[in-house]
Amino acid sequence: MNEILKQKAAGIKLLLTDNDGVLTDAGVYYNTDGELLKKFNMRDGMGVERLRKFAGVETGIITGEFSPSLIKRAEKLQITELHVGIKDKVATFKEICTRLNLTAQEVAYIGDDYNDLEVIKLAGLTAAPADALPLVKNQVDFVSSINSGDGCFREFAELIIEAKTTAFIAGNRNGTITLQNGRVIGKGQPSYVIAEIGINHNGSLEVCKKLIDEAVAAKADAVKFQKRTPEICVPPDQWNVMRDTPWGRITYIDYKRKTEFGIAEYATIDQYCKKLGIDWFVSAWDVPSVEFMERFDTILYKLASASLTDFPLIQSILETGKPLMLSTGMSTMKEIETTMDFVNAFDPNYPLFIAHSTSAYPCAPQELNLKMIQTLEAKYPGIPIGYSGHETGLATTVAAVTMGATFVERHFTLDRAMWGSDHAASVEPQGLQRLVRDIRDVETATGDGQKRVYDSELAPMKRLRVNISDEYKTKPLV
Structure with missing residues (x-):
């Protein structure tokens, strides 16, 4: 990025964009009622969220069209500056600047057609997609390497983010992360207790609600689930292996499908958790699962230990901008370092948690290696370190808190004798209540070290x- 472009981008406070030819491919699509629809790129949506989160820059849309899908898209991305059916883009541009008390130099604009040229003359920083009209490309500050509808908005957004965050350096994390709901996790804060429901709901929404109720009763801070695309996560040679299950003797792939919740179930979970005031999130095991979960406003993503070296998956999570919790079971220190390098290359200040873990179910005490919590804390100062436990009993998880774990996670079930792979290494409701109680007692008893x-x-x-x-x-x- 040249210095002039960098200087312009650093001063931007609002990014405005046309719709067709920038956010979409300018194709014409209609539903069965004849309503005009639009096809949007997920990467551009993530660009909107990253601009807001990492650069404090909001996005607005000025378009001469009117499309129900555009309105829905703007609503999901929380874009309030949505101006549809506009005949005079210049007048709208000036009205926005006046109302928001912005100078034209503080506003960026992306356009692709002749009707964008007058706005391009006014804006402080301008861009066009790779397939814009030649005259438009000749007038703008930045021409994307990507066509409209394929992520050109995201590329321009990342340019602005880079320009506004170059003052930050690697390791500038301060030891705490504030979630979007205001909860702070990290040093000096109460340990964040996660009740991992995972797939212990056995595919039953009724069981799931009971588990959430018990987690709330125990005063856990969050419940966590696992989201997979069975066709991706189950090896093909295992698909047709027969298994005895609560649904009868069925293939392994059908069993995995039975234990996966879909959009209706997760919508219910979302509303139920919000009603009860408990956080929720998931471990996403594949890229389509991340795309699926972006329908919901979860507070963070967990990366399971098995996925620590799955870099396409990690990339897809990083692109959401949501905090990422890495679990380090079944991993060498070199693998942890490689993954940390990957995250830091994406963003040296990306909001990140690291969980020490040993991936045995249940895990023997001699393999818990709780001192790794302090090893990770020393190696990665400024990053909240926690513990994901799979042992039986509660004492060692409480001990993890005394050794510095800023968050802890334990598998949670209604009954350890229930059918399923994770129940035996899980904590039952009374155990979870005791665990939270003992953690809070230990935190209170720790004091401040002053005699x-x-x-x-x-x-x-x-x-x-x-x-x-x-x-x-x-x-x-x-």
Whole structure:
């Protein structure tokens, strides 16, 4: 990026864009009722969210068209500056600047056609997709390498993000991450307790709701699920292996399909968790699962230990901009370092958690290796380190908190005797209640390290001590 372009981009506070020829491919699509629809690129949507999150830049759309799908798309991306059916783009551009108290130099614009040229003359930073009209490409500051509808908006958005964040350096993380709901996780904060439901709902929404109820009753901070695309995650040679299941003797691929929730179930989970005031999120096991989960406003993504070296999956999560929790079971230190290098290359200040874990179900105490929590903390200062446990019993998870775990995760079930692969290594409701209680007691008992005499000690002092300091001789008992 040349210095002039970088300087212009660093001052941008709002990015406006045309619709057809920028956010879509200018194709014409109609539904059965004849309504005009549009086809949007997911990468561009992620660009909108990343602009807002990492550069503080909002997005607006000015278009001469009117499409129900455009309105829905803008609503999902929380784009409030949506101007449809516009005949005079210049007048709309000026109105937006006046209303938001912005100068034209603080507004960027992406266009592709002749009707964008007058706005392009006004905006402080301008761009066009690779397939824009030649005259338009000759007038703009930046020509994307990508065609309209294929992610050109995202490329321009990343240019602005880079220009506005070059002051940040690798390792500029401060040890805490604030989630979108205001909850802070990290050093000096109460440990964030995650009840991993995973697939312990056994495909039943009724069981799932009961698990959420019990997690709320135990005062856990979040519940977590696992989202997979069975056709991707199950090896082809395992598809037709027969298994005895609660649904009868069926193939393994059908069994995995039975335990996966779809859009209706996750919509219910989303509303149920919001109603009860508990956070929820998932471990996404493949790229389509990330795309599926982007329908929901979850607080973060978890990357399962098995996925630590799945870089296309990691890339897709990073592109959402949501905090990422890496689990490090079944991994060498070199593999952890390689994945950390990958994340830092994407964004050296990406909001990141690291969970120490051992991927045995259940895990023997001699293989828990809890000192790894401190090893990771020393190796990656500024990143909240936590613990994902698969052991039986509660004491070792509480111990993880005393050793510095800023978050802990345990598999959770209604009954360890239930059918399914993860129940045996899970905590039952009463156990989860005790776990949260003991963690909070330990956090309270830790104190601040400053020696003091408490009022509760005065009576024993006056009764038992031979020589009492003058400051306490006349101090009344409480």
